[in-house]
Amino acid sequence: MTERISKEVVEKLMHAPSACKEAVQAGERYLEAVGTPEEEAARKALVEELKEDVTDIDGLIAFASSPAGEAVFGKEGAEATRKAAEAAKAGGEHYCICDACQAGAEILREAGEV
Template identity: 50%
Template sequence: MTREALKQEVERFLEAYSLCPEGKAAAQAYLEAFGTEHEQEKAKALIQEIKEDITGIDDLIAFAESEAGKAVFGEEGAKNTASAAKEAKAKGEDTCICPACQSGKILLANEREIIG
């Protein structure tokens, strides 16, 4: 991935509705530092935040099927999320299917290019 493509992926990551506040802060800090002497430092922090937050597909399924998941997604939303996650897992997906985790997965796959 080119540097510009990686920057665009971080922008997509930042825009994900499912991104937590800490992820938003790390992505914003990275984008603000992009092309400066602080970029590598902020890139490392961003990658660390993604590693802490990214969710596996089995964890998503378990959460969606739990009472906590029903409280977050609503009864129907939890059922739909669990169903979609199981379908994705059957097709080989190993990561949560939300936009933040999917974008984070791409960024982690390109960790060396981001950190430099």
């Protein structure tokens, strides 16, 4: 059996305001399946969902620099997000700095995927 993903980090993902509905649902299914015969399948489903969802830091920088990012964050928010992402990248961060991506990346590390 593969190692379990920690409950705390899954809950962190599920409570992140930026987490998408599918990631939250995959987290819920995983936590419900822990200790049951369905655990491994739920774990794999969570990992696959997060492989699709977790954005790398360059993706965040590009998004925050785009008209779509400005539409989501507002002009000042997009600029602040871009600057924060660039600072995080300069500090060695590889993933988006939102709570959902940070928790998702932690789960992927625990699962041996990154």
